[in-house]
Amino acid sequence: MAETGVRIVRIWLLIALRELGDAAPRQAVHQAVETLFGDQFTADDLAPRRGRPGAEPAWRNNLDSLYDRLKKEGICLPSTRAQPWRLSPAGSMEASALPNLGAETLKQDGRFSPKSSSPYTANIAAAVQVKxxxxxxxxxxxxxxxxxxxxxxxxxxxxxxxxxxxxxxxxxxxxxxxxxxxxxxxxxxxxxxxxxxxxxxxxxxxxxxxxxxxxxxxxxxxxxxxxxxxxxxxxxxxxxxxxxxxxxxxxxxxxxxx
CATH class of the missing domain: 3.40.1350.10 (Trna Endonuclease; Chain: A, domain 1)
Incomplete structure (x- = not known):
């Protein structure tokens, strides 16, 4: 199965950043995407990307590339490698229309909070697909x-x-x-x-x-x-x-x- 399309990955990234308070380090954003949508990854998403260090899976590389594109579009704010990823006001507006997860679903490191559970992933993924x-x-x-x-x-x-x-x-x-x-x-x-x-x-x-x-x-x-x-x-x-x-x-x- 092919890698997940950029429209879906865009939704994943915007939801992850929104749930992390519109700003978070790259590692936390990656973890949030994996926590929320990891069961939707295809085999090609999980395959190592050629030329990337440490056998990094394709979905991580795609997420980084999309983030760079969203900065150029003004959906994310400019940042250097060491700075957090941040939504712009326009990005916050776009993210606000995407399916809601409920209060305190994620911790700041991108993992589920103790009050949350795995059924969220299936529910949110289904809502994303319907929209x-x-x-x-x-x-x-x-x-x-x-x-x-x-x-x-x-x-x-x-x-x-x-x-x-x-x-x-x-x-x-x-x-x-x-x-x-x-x-x-x-x-x-x-x-x-x-x-x-x-x-x-x-x-x-x-x-x-x-x-x-x-x-x-x-x-x-x-x-x-x-x-x-x-x-x-x-x-x-x-x-x-x-x-x-x-x-x-x-x-x-x-x-x-x-």
């Missing part, structure tokens, strides 16, 4: 709908969710699921990620338009908040999509399918 599937399904649905009205959707732009292009226009899109009352956090995460991604990935080129895609209507005030900083928004409505005035004017709200 990822729902996210990917919404992304795929919107991509197909946008393609039907002439947009070219590109999803191979990780960690960004989606780029759309048509007739010289380019938009950067971020997908957010709204779960229950977690509307505000979804909106804030979309806002922070879109601004960060535009800053870090589009230096020296024309800025793309920014689009937040939601699983349901985020509400008028949140739509207004996003528009106030130049972010358009669309959301699923029946078999079609509704959107703010900017998204509708740009042709980013595909109609319902027959």
């Amino acid at each position: 990822l599937r729902e996210h990917e399904a919404l992304l795929a649905d919107y991509g197909r709908a946008a393609a039907s009205i002439g947009w070219l959707p590109v999803t191979t732009v990780h960690p960004r969710d989606l780029e759309l292009s048509r007739a010289g226009d380019r938009w950067l899109a971020e997908v957010k699921m709204i779960y229950g009352t977690r509307v505000t956090s979804a909106v804030r995460e979309a806002l922070a990620q879109l601004l960060a991604y535009r800053y870090f990935f589009y230096k020296g080129v024309p800025d793309p338009g920014l689009l937040a895609i939601f699983s349901e209507d985020p509400g008028g005030d949140n739509v207004g908040l996003l528009q106030s900083v130049g972010i358009a928004s669309v959301w699923r409505r029946g078999s079609g999509w509704n959107g703010c005035s900017a998204a509708t004017a740009a042709g980013l709200a595909p109609p319902a399918t027959p």
Whole structure:
């Protein structure tokens, strides 16, 4: 079986850092990931990575590489080798939307606290998988709908969710699921990620338009908040999509399918 994909590893890392108080030494972060998600490692995750000292398993190398990438994205704060790994405000927002473990699940060294037990790993891993599937399904649905009205959707732009292009226009899109009352956090995460991604990935080129895609209507005030900083928004409505005035004017709200 292949190594675990970067989207899943990203979720593991963000949850681990969140549960460690948004900052912890590298060793503690690695231990937290192993404690929480070790039963999800594939055989290739556990295999030694060629060229790494001490027969270090691939998942540790992948975690380190991802951390370096997240620093460039602004999701983690800059650090030297000896300093703790730290989430930025944008990273904290993204991590806050991921499945919760419950109070005092981990000790500061990344191991389970005496009040916790192994069933947490299965429950959290299952919740991560469900959220990822729902996210990917919404992304795929919107991509197909946008393609039907002439947009070219590109999803191979990780960690960004989606780029759309048509007739010289380019938009950067971020997908957010709204779960229950977690509307505000979804909106804030979309806002922070879109601004960060535009800053870090589009230096020296024309800025793309920014689009937040939601699983349901985020509400008028949140739509207004996003528009106030130049972010358009669309959301699923029946078999079609509704959107703010900017998204509708740009042709980013595909109609319902027959």
